[in-house]
Amino acid sequence: xxxxxxxxxxxxxxxxxxxxxxxxxxxxxxxxxxxxxxxxxxxxxxxxxxxxxxxxxxxxxxxxxxxxxxxxxxxxxxxxxxxxxxxxxxxxxxxxxxxxxxxxxxxxxxxxxxxxxxxxxxxxxxxxxxxxxxxxxxxxxxxxxxxxxxxxxxxxxxxxxxxxxxxxxxxxxxxxxxxxxxxxxxxxxxxxxxxxxxxxxxxxxxxxxxxxxxxxxxxxxxxxxxxxxxxxxxxxxxxxxxxxxxxxxxxxxxxxxxxxxxxxxxxxxxxxxxxxxxxxxxxxxxxxxxxxxxxxxxxxxxxxxxxxxxxxxxxxxxxxxxxxxxxxxxxxxxxxxxxxxxxxxxxxxxxxxxxxxxxxxxxxxxxxxxxxxxxxxxxxxxxxxxxxxxxxxxxxxxxxxxxxxxxxxxxxxxxxxxxxxxxxxxxxxxxxxxxxxxxxxxxxxxxxxxxxxxxxxxxxxxxxxxxxxxxxxxxxxxxxxxxxxxxxxxxxxxxxxxxxxxxxxxxxxxxxxx
Amino acid sequence: xxxxxxxxxxxxxxxxxxxxxxxxxxxxxxxxxxxxxxxxxxxxxxxxxxxxxxxxxxxxxxxxxxxxxxxxxxxxxxxxxxxxxxxxxxxxxxxxxxxxxxxxxxxxxxxxxxxxxxxxxxxxxxxxxxxxxxxxxxxxxxxxxxxxxxxxxxxxxxxxxxxxxxxxxxxxxxxxxxxxxxxxxxxxxxxxxxxxxxxxxxxxxxxxxxxxxxxxxxxxxxxxxxxxxxxxxxxxxxxxxxxxxxxxxxxxxxxxxxxxxxxxxxxxxxxxxxxxxxxxxxxxxxxxxxxxxxxxxxxxxxxxxxxxxxxxxxxxxxxxxxxxxxxxxxxxxxxxxxxxxxxxxxxxxxxxxxxxxxxxxxxxxxxxxxxxxxxxxxxxxxxxxxxxxxxxxxxxxxxxxxxxxxxxxxxxxxxxxxxxxxxxxxxxxxxxxxxxxxxxxxxxxxxxxx
Numbered sequence: 028x029x030x031x032x033x034x035x036x037x038x039x040x041x042x043x044x045x046x047x048x049x050x051x052x053x054x055x056x057x058x059x060x061x062x063x064x065x066x067x068x069x070x071x072x073x074x075x076x077x078x079x080x081x082x083x084x085x086x087x088x089x090x091x092x093x094x095x096x097x098x099x100x101x102x103x104x105x106x107x108x109x110x111x112x113x114x115x116x117x118x119x120x121x122x123x124x125x126x127x128x129x130x131x132x133x134x135x136x137x138x139x140x141x142x143x144x145x146x147x148x149x150x151x152x153x154x155x156x157x158x159x160x161x162x163x164x165x166x167x168x169x170x171x172x173x174x175x176x177x178x179x180x181x182x183x184x185x186x187x188x189x190x191x192x193x194x195x196x197x198x199x200x201x202x203x204x205x206x207x208x209x210x211x212x213x214x215x216x217x218x219x220x221x222x223x224x225x226x227x228x229x230x231x232x233x234x235x236x237x238x239x240x241x242x243x244x245x246x247x248x249x250x251x252x253x254x255x256x257x258x259x260x261x262x263x264x265x266x267x268x269x270x271x272x273x274x275x276x277x278x279x280x281x282x283x284x285x286x287x288x289x290x291x292x293x294x295x296x297x298x299x300x301x302x303x304x305x306x307x308x309x310x311x312x313x314x315x316x317x318x319x320x321x322x323x324x325x326x327x328x329x330x331x332x333x334x335x336x337x338x339x340x341x342x343x344x345x346x347x348x349x350x351x352x353x354x355x356x357x358x359x360x361x362x363x364x365x366x367x368x369x370x371x372x373x374x375x376x377x378x379x380x381x382x383x384x385x386x387x388x389x390x391x392x393x394x395x396x397x398x399x400x401x402x403x404x405x406x407x408x409x410x411x412x413x414x415x416x417x418x419x420x421x422x423x424x425x426x427x428x429x430x431x432x433x434x435x436x437x438x439x440x441x442x443x444x445x446x447x448x449x450x451x452x453x454x455x456x457x458x459x460x461x462x463x464x465x466x467x468x469x470x471x472x473x474x475x476x477x478x479x480x481x482x483x484x485x486x487x488x489x490x491x492x493x494x495x496x497x498x499x500x501x502x503x504x505x506x507x508x509x510x511x512x513x514x515x516x517x518x519x520x521x522x523x524x525x526x527x528x529x530x531x532x533x534x535x536x537x538x539x540x541x
Numbered sequence: 542x543x544x545x546x547x548x549x550x551x552x553x554x555x556x557x558x559x560x561x562x563x564x565x566x567x568x569x570x571x572x573x574x575x576x577x578x579x580x581x582x583x584x585x586x587x588x589x590x591x592x593x594x595x596x597x598x599x600x601x602x603x604x605x606x607x608x609x610x611x612x613x614x615x616x617x618x619x620x621x622x623x624x625x626x627x628x629x630x631x632x633x634x635x636x637x638x639x640x641x642x643x644x645x646x647x648x649x650x651x652x653x654x655x656x657x658x659x660x661x662x663x664x665x666x667x668x669x670x671x672x673x674x675x676x677x678x679x680x681x682x683x684x685x686x687x688x689x690x691x692x693x694x695x696x697x698x699x700x701x702x703x704x705x706x707x708x709x710x711x712x713x714x715x716x717x718x719x720x721x722x723x724x725x726x727x728x729x730x731x732x733x734x735x736x737x738x739x740x741x742x743x744x745x746x747x748x749x750x751x752x753x754x755x756x757x758x759x760x761x762x763x764x765x766x767x768x769x770x771x772x773x774x775x776x777x778x779x780x781x782x783x784x785x786x787x788x789x790x791x792x793x794x795x796x797x798x799x800x801x802x803x804x805x806x807x808x809x810x811x812x813x814x815x816x817x818x819x820x821x822x823x824x825x826x827x828x829x830x831x832x833x834x835x836x837x838x839x840x841x842x843x844x845x846x847x848x849x850x851x852x853x854x855x856x857x858x859x860x861x862x863x864x865x866x867x868x869x870x871x872x873x874x875x876x877x878x879x880x881x882x883x884x885x886x887x888x889x890x891x892x893x894x895x896x897x898x899x900x901x902x903x904x905x906x907x908x909x910x911x912x913x914x915x916x917x918x919x920x921x922x923x924x925x926x927x928x929x930x931x932x933x934x935x936x937x938x939x940x941x942x943x944x945x946x947x948x949x950x951x952x953x954x955x956x957x958x959x960x961x962x963x964x965x966x967x968x969x970x971x972x973x974x975x976x977x978x979x980x981x982x983x984x985x986x987x988x989x990x991x
Contacts, residue, residue, distance in 0.1 A: 520962075523967075
């Protein structure tokens with residue numbers, strides 16, 4: 028018989044919703060299935076996917092809360108008389124953030140309704156290439172058929188299940204943003220001294236994950252006054268999946284973590300956890316191995332958070348039945364340049380796809396373009412080159428294009444010129460803040476034209492700074508063109524237009540004067 | 542400093558004629574002492590005041606009453622400026638540039654007379670001269686203006702809190718100062734003769750004004766002051782301002798602690814002996830016309846910066862022009878300063894970054910049917926939790942349909958406008974088109990992705 032829908036999207040996150048809404052614009056009959064399997068700790072959320080509920084949005088808001096803590100300190104220098112003590116109440120922040128996220132869930136449902144996209148709050152799995160079996164929380168079953176199917180189920184945090192107690196006692200980012208009470212002990216007296224008691228430890232494994240989630244979380248938790256420790260097996264320098272956005276490179280990664288250390292985050296490097304046990308006081312005791320010293324150590328914490336990578340959410344889909352191929356190592360769905368899987372009429376976008384950046388804007392763009400190709404007579408493919416990103420650590424890191432290492436690997440160090448500068452944001456002067464890690468690096472081809480291959484910026488508002496330059500790189504910007512661009516004064520971004528010291532010269536790259 | 546790199550014998554004469562109220566400052570010019578630097582720092586102080594309010598919604602708790610101490614801020618700002626003055630002196634010394642704190646004026650061909658604070662005069666000759674004397678704030682020419690009013694030259698080092706302030710003017714200086722003073726908790730009124738931010742995109746200028754009004758700043762429109770009298774002496778004292786309507790005969794009066802004049806700036810070219818060497822200036826504006834190599838009508842005399850006719854009054858433009866000029870004179874380079882698509886930012890409470898054409902000049906130059914304007918309001922994520930304005934931030938780009946939908950104007954109204962605009966300016970230098978803009982992925986979640 029005829030298929031009920033022109034398009035069925037499994038997964039109501041950034042990619043899925045964008046694709047569904049775009050397809051509906053073309054007058055197509057579209058349906059979206061979205062379902063959130065509760066985390067091991069029981070956390071669940073509404074429509075919108077990772078970004079809205081347990082990703083970008085709550086992360087940035089909590090990062091902002093932490094930044095405001097710094098602003099409070101700065102404000103004193105700028106003449107604001109704030110009576111001490113100042114402290115932070117987690118539940119006030121969490122409530123405000125969670126309310127906003129819920130308003131977004133609601134907004135998405137309304138949008139789907141407005142665009143006449145049918146929404147099913149069900150877990151979907153394939154019965155055959157055009158048939159999906161949807162299951163509600165209560166166990167009620169619905170069968171839906173569609174001409175085209177897009178899988179956009181994203182990923183979920185991994186647990187290091189080989190560590191005793193990891194699953195029972197640890198949380199992940201899925202839970203962190205929904206905690207009603209502080210993950211640390213009591214609201215802390217924030218300054219003039221950090222009087223804390225127990226605290227949080229986050230373990231991150233850097234072999235197959237980007238450290239961003241963990242560093243970002245550790246960063247804002249520290250900023251809110253919580254005693255936070257990051258444990259990592261290796262040092263934050265190892266190579267990352269080069270398909271993941273511009274690989275965080277050695278130099279930039281260490282500048283970011285150096286700053287976090289001076290900011291108050293503790294690091295246990297070259298250590299890995301062995302077990303997690305619950306104490307009578309309800310605190311958690313973590314035992315770990317210090318590979319440098321060869322010793323075993325323990326300490327107790329209120330919260331243990333795992334940030335060891337994300338696994339694609341494909342298990343419940345029943346992909347084998349229909350023959351959708353996945354990467355044997357990562358489990359992600361293999362797609363071609365048009366987002367098509369190994370089965371005709373079945374596509375995939377977003378975090379679930381192999382070899383793509385795990386970012387909201389790329390998922391949205393890919394989803395939209397896919398819908399346009401399927402229903403809008405477009406032939407435009409998604410361009411995954413030069414995707415700009417930002418890591419929202421206490422001192423932010425924004426970048427676009429190639430890392431220094433990647434450029435050298437691709438073109439040879441003789442053909443690459445790296446311009447760099449250590450600068451000081453004007454606002455840090457009066458606030459007496461340390462700008463040691465505020466740094467900019469631009470990687471260019473050395474030959475005549477000097478095309479810009481990559482730009483890296485560590486400093487405040489890194490995302491705002493990088494966005495426009497990403498456009499420039501898309502236009503094939505060259506170093507001379509950048510030098511012809513007049514700076515806006517006084518900003519941090521203008522330092523990019525003034526880059527002139529090369530790494531090759533060995534000269535001091537500290538910006539002096541106006 | 543650039544010329545010294547080429548091993549030329551260079552001298553710099555710098556002198557600050559004190560303000561009517563007796564204020565002066567060190568080496569570095571307007572930007573460092575009474576412009577960009579102190580302005581941005583005090584703007585930051587005001588932003589931090591807002592951040593304090595926001596932070597409560599994010600869970601930060603502290604006493605309800607938070608007051609701002611003007612002296613603490615001003616001292617910190619002046620200390621930083623002092624370090625910059627010092628830095629410049631050291632830098633000049635290190636580069637073997639001779640520096641004299643003296644007032645220079647031409648007395649004859651290739652000759653300048655330098656008079657220092659104590660009145661001692663010396664003569665210097667040089668092969669080439671560069672005039673970069675900049676500007677100073679204009680006064681109204683009404684009774685009481687020089688005696689009782691202050692200007693931006695005085696504001697940033699004012700040794701007492703200005704209190705209830707009347708800002709006269711609608712320039713970016715006026716609006717930035719009004720904005721930061723209000724942000725520090727002061728009662729501020731802005732008196733405007735006609736429109737806001739002349740020369741800027743008027744659609745955006747009005748949005749800026751609206752935002753300021755909604756956030757507690759009063760505007761008195763279509764009035765000009767005719768008299769300023771002192772009611773009471775003090776720091777600050779009390780002043781009575783009388784103003785007349787520009788559209789009728791209505792007279793109003795108001796009482797303020799401080800009156801800040803920001804009605805424009807005049808070039809410092811009238812008393813430096815330009816007539817003695819034949820350098821032509823625009824008699825009306827005092828500005829110096831130059832060719833595209835910054836050369837005046839006298840071949841060995843050049844000029845850069847705010848005193849140039851028909852050029853932008855911005856620090857980075859002056860710096861760039863100065864450097865390139867020297868590279869051409871002594872380094873054999875040919876690059877000229879590119880004055881097209883120079884980005885700027887107005888640091889009003891709601892910041893405004895722009896590059897390229899305003900909507901009205903684009904329509905004028907290319908014709909309405911040939912331009913397309915794309916625009917959007919946006920709500921910065923950081924403003925959601927503290928429930929700040931959800932429909933005030935705004936972005937607009939203007940494209941030339943006839944030229945591949947090339948982006949010829951970029952405007953953004955929102956936080957960190959300067960940081961956002963810089964990269965877009967670079968992209969416009971590369972010939973950015975709408976298509977390229979659309980195909981560039983956004984960084985999420987930031988304002989710039991809009």
